[in-house]
Amino acid sequence: MAELRKDYILDRYVIIATERSLRPHQFKRQEESKKVDVCYFCPGKEDLTPPETGRVQIETKGMKGWCIRYFPNKYPAVMQEGNSIIKTDNEFFTYADAVGMHEVIVETPEHEKELADLSVQHIARVLEVYKERIEMLSKLPDIKYVAVFKNSGREAGTSLVHSHSQIIAYNLIPPIITEKEQACRKSNSCPYCKMLNIEKNSYRRCYENEHFLSFTPYASRFPMEVWMLPKRHVLSIAELSGPEMTALAEMLKRILLKLKDLNAPYNYYLQYGLEKMHFHIEILPRLSTLAGFEFSTGTIINTLTPEEAAGFYRNEKVG
Numbered sequence: 001m002a003e004l005r006k007d008y009i010l011d012r013y014v015i016i017a018t019e020r021s022l023r024p025h026q027f028k029r030q031e032e033s034k035k036v037d038v039c040y041f042c043p044g045k046e047d048l049t050p051p052e053t054g055r056v057q058i059e060t061k062g063m064k065g066w067c068i069r070y071f072p073n074k075y076p077a078v079m080q081e082g083n084s085i086i087k088t089d090n091e092f093f094t095y096a097d098a099v100g101m102h103e104v105i106v107e108t109p110e111h112e113k114e115l116a117d118l119s120v121q122h123i124a125r126v127l128e129v130y131k132e133r134i135e136m137l138s139k140l141p142d143i144k145y146v147a148v149f150k151n152s153g154r155e156a157g158t159s160l161v162h163s164h165s166q167i168i169a170y171n172l173i174p175p176i177i178t179e180k181e182q183a184c185r186k187s188n189s190c191p192y193c194k195m196l197n198i199e200k201n202s203y204r205r206c207y208e209n210e211h212f213l214s215f216t217p218y219a220s221r222f223p224m225e226v227w228m229l230p231k232r233h234v235l236s237i238a239e240l241s242g243p244e245m246t247a248l249a250e251m252l253k254r255i256l257l258k259l260k261d262l263n264a265p266y267n268y269y270l271q272y273g274l275e276k277m278h279f280h281i282e283i284l285p286r287l288s289t290l291a292g293f294e295f296s297t298g299t300i301i302n303t304l305t306p307e308e309a310a311g312f313y314r315n316e317k318v319g
């Protein structure tokens with residue numbers, strides 16, 4: 001039986017259609033090759049990237065080097081100049097210059113490593129860089145939102161295989177954030193805090209540690225989609241304490257290691273609030289494709305139930 005499900009708060013539907021369903025392990029992909037002629041993100045090639053914005057240094061066995069580097073994207077989607085004010089002409093034509101900063105964060109000097117392979121401490125440092133860049137970039141005059149995301153694997157949109165994240169700070173509050181903010185404003189208590197309470201005892205619960213809970217959302221759009229929420233009501237990663245950042249890094253690593261078992265391409269992104277919305281991270285494994293029905297209706301067909309996906313994360317044997 002197929003089931004139509006609505007997102008917790010958004011006016012967004014999915015169809016969970018398990019007739020053609022594969023078991024989670026049947027989604028496994030071929031491992032992608034990391035071989036390239038020249039990698040711009042590898043140590044020794046620093047002068048092939050735009051000038052560095054910052055780095056995290058390490059010193060091991062007397063050897064000095066960087067463990068994380070960040071710099072402007074060579075092919076930015078937004079520019080640091082122009083008129084950021086959004087205008088409408090003749091009813092239909094709304095526009096502005098796309099003003100902002102597009103940055104790349106190289107997460108490790110080691111070409112062969114994935115984010116999942118790094119230590120919890122190292123992943124926490126990457127998260128600290130997210131925090132620092134959001135704080136810096138949101139202060140810039142034309143910036144309305146700072147989007148932090150990671151694309152891993154070709155089907156998730158990566159062109160460079162060396163593990164990295166991206167930041168686009170730009171002159172628009174994304175409509176998805178506005179919709180979530182509105183839903184939170186309408187509710188008399190935080191809907192995400194309510195979700196935490198319900199999902200921590202549901203079949204969709206994946207992992208829990210002292211500060212974070214992860215679960216596969218009720219109306220998951222993609223097989224193995226998973227969300228991570230801090231248990232404390234915070235609006236942004238900037239409000240997380242040191243121990244909370246470590247707990248987040250630990251949980252992210254666990255989830256990414258499970259996805260690595262499947263060689264799953266994935267996107268993840270931070271969703272932070274402006275006034276009310278509870279900060280969270282959404283991870284979307286890209287093991288299915290959007291096609292005609294999805295584009296014509298906005299309704300996504302997902303062939304794996306989030307309940308079964310959560311069992312995969314919890315390492316439950318399935319028959």
Ligand SMILES: [Zn+2]
Pocket residue numbers: 039040041042110111162
């Ligand atoms: Zn490399």
Ligand SMILES: [Zn+2]
Pocket residue numbers: 190191192193194232233234278
């Ligand atoms: Zn909350």
